[in-house]
Amino acid sequence: MQKEPVLLNLKSVPHLVGEGILKRAVSHFAGYSKVFVLVDENTERFCLPVFQDKLPDIHFAGLIRTKSGESNKNMQSLSDIYEQLTHFKAGRDSLLINLGGGVITDMGGFAAATFKRGMDFVNVPTTLLGQVDAAIGSKTGVDFKEYKNQVGLFADAKAVIVDIDFLNTLDKRQLRSGFAEMLKYAFIMDVPLWEIMGNRPFDMLDSDLYRMVVRCVSDKIFIVEKDLRESGMRKLLNFGHTVGHALETFFLKADRPVTHGEAVAAGMICATRISARWPDFDCRSPEFIYEMIDRNFSRLVFSEENLPEIMRLMQQDKKTKAGKLHFTLLKKIGNAMQDVVVPEEKVEESLRFYLRN
Numbered sequence: 001m002q003k004e005p006v007l008l009n010l011k012s013v014p015h016l017v018g019e020g021i022l023k024r025a026v027s028h029f030a031g032y033s034k035v036f037v038l039v040d041e042n043t044e045r046f047c048l049p050v051f052q053d054k055l056p057d058i059h060f061a062g063l064i065r066t067k068s069g070e071s072n073k074n075m076q077s078l079s080d081i082y083e084q085l086t087h088f089k090a091g092r093d094s095l096l097i098n099l100g101g102g103v104i105t106d107m108g109g110f111a112a113a114t115f116k117r118g119m120d121f122v123n124v125p126t127t128l129l130g131q132v133d134a135a136i137g138s139k140t141g142v143d144f145k146e147y148k149n150q151v152g153l154f155a156d157a158k159a160v161i162v163d164i165d166f167l168n169t170l171d172k173r174q175l176r177s178g179f180a181e182m183l184k185y186a187f188i189m190d191v192p193l194w195e196i197m198g199n200r201p202f203d204m205l206d207s208d209l210y211r212m213v214v215r216c217v218s219d220k221i222f223i224v225e226k227d228l229r230e231s232g233m234r235k236l237l238n239f240g241h242t243v244g245h246a247l248e249t250f251f252l253k254a255d256r257p258v259t260h261g262e263a264v265a266a267g268m269i270c271a272t273r274i275s276a277r278w279p280d281f282d283c284r285s286p287e288f289i290y291e292m293i294d295r296n297f298s299r300l301v302f303s304e305e306n307l308p309e310i311m312r313l314m315q316q317d318k319k320t321k322a323g324k325l326h327f328t329l330l331k332k333i334g335n336a337m338q339d340v341v342v343p344e345e346k347v348e349e350s351l352r353f354y355l356r357n
C-alpha cells in the first residue's frame with residue numbers, strides 16, 4: 001500500500017502527514033532566534049534521536065524536560081517548564097517543539113502560548129493518540145486538582161507534523177489507546193473508516209494503519225474547521241468522553257491509571273448502550289460496537305460501589321451544565337448527535353450494563 005505524504009490545512013495551520021515526513025518539514029523550524037524541544041523521559045529516549053537523525057541541522061538552544069504521564073499534566077510541571085524556558089532565556093522570537101504524546105502537546109502548547117504572552121510552537125506528536133487527535137485542533141491545557149483539562153486555552157500551533165515513523169517504539173497498550181479515538185471517528189462520522197477496519201482487531205490492521213491515520217487527521221480537521229470553540233459540531237468528538245473522562249480520573253485517583261483510550265473505550269460502550277435505548281434513534285445493532293471494543297480492550301475493573309464516585313466526577317466535567325449531563329449519542333454507525341441531555345439514571349444503567357455484560 002502506497003504511503004504518499006499528505007498536506008492538510010486547518011485554517012492557516014499546515015498539517016503534514018507521512019512516513020518520514022519530518023525530513024521535509026525543516027522550513028517549519030526555521031527563522032527563530034532559538035529553538036527548544038519539550039520532551040518527557042520516554043520521548044527523550046525514543047523520539048529525540050529519531051528527530052535529530054532526520055533533521056541534524058536543527059540546533060536546540062535547550063532541552064525542556066518534563067515527567068511523563070497524565071499525573072504530571074499539572075500546574076507543577078507547567079511551572080517547571082516556565083522555569084527552564086526562563087533559564088534558557090527563551091523569548092517571543094523562540095520556538096518550542098512539542099515532541100511527545102497528548103500530555104506533551106497539551107501542556108507544551110499551553111506553556112508556549114502563555115510564556116511571555118506567547119511564543120510559537122510546533123506539534124510533533126509521537127503517539128497514535130496524539131497523531132490522530134490530541135495534537136490537532138488548538139486545545140491546550142493542564143489538569144487542575146482532580147479536574148481534567150481545567151486550565152487551558154485555544155492556541156494554534158504553527159504546524160503539526162505527523163510522522164508515523166515515531167510509532168515504531170510505542171508499546172501495544174499505547175497504540176491501542178490511540179485506536180480507541182480512531183474507532184470514535186468511525187462511529188460518529190466515518191463509515192468508510194469502519195469498513196477499512198472490517199471487524200478486525202487492531203493487531204491485524206498494520207497494513208492499513210497509515211490510510212486510517214490520514215482519514216482520522218482529516219476527520220478531525222473537518223470538524224475543527226467548522227467549530228473550533230466547540231459550540232456545536234465539535235462536541236461530536238466527545239463521544240465516549242463524558243463517562244470516559246470520569247473513569248480516567250477515577251482510576252488516576254485510585255492509583256491505578258488507565259490510558260485515555262482505555263477510558264474512552266469504556267465510555268463508548270456506555271454511550272452506545274444509552275444510544276441503543278434512546279427513543280427514535282436507529283442504533284439497532286450495538287453489538288457490533290461492543291464486540292469491536294471488547295476485541296481490543298479488556299473491561300476496566302470497578303464495582304457498583306464505585307458508581308456514586310464516578311457519577312460525582314462526571315458532575316464536575318466541563319460537559320456538564322447546570323447539573324445536567326450532556327452526551328454525544330449515536331443514531332447509527334457513522335451518524336451521531338451532540339449535546340443530548342441524559343438523565344443520571346440512564347448513565348448509571350449504562351455503567352451497570354458495562355459491568356455485567
Ligand SMILES: NC(=O)c1ccc[n+]([C@@H]2O[C@H](COP(=O)([O-])OP(=O)(O)OC[C@H]3O[C@@H](n4cnc5c(N)ncnc54)[C@H](O)[C@@H]3O)[C@@H](O)[C@H]2O)c1
Nearest residue numbers: 042046068069101102103126127129130134139166169170
Ligand atoms: N487537545 C486535545 O484535543 C486532546 C484530544 C485527546 C486527548 N488529549 C489529551 O491527550 C492526553 C493523552 O495523550 P497520550 O495518550 O498520547 O498520552 P501520553 O502523552 O501520556 O503518552 C503516552 C506514553 O507514551 C510515551 N511515548 C510517547 N511517544 C512515544 C514513542 N514514540 N515511543 C515510546 N514511548 C512514547 C509517553 O512518554 C507516555 O509515557 C490526555 O491528557 C488527553 O487529555 C487532548
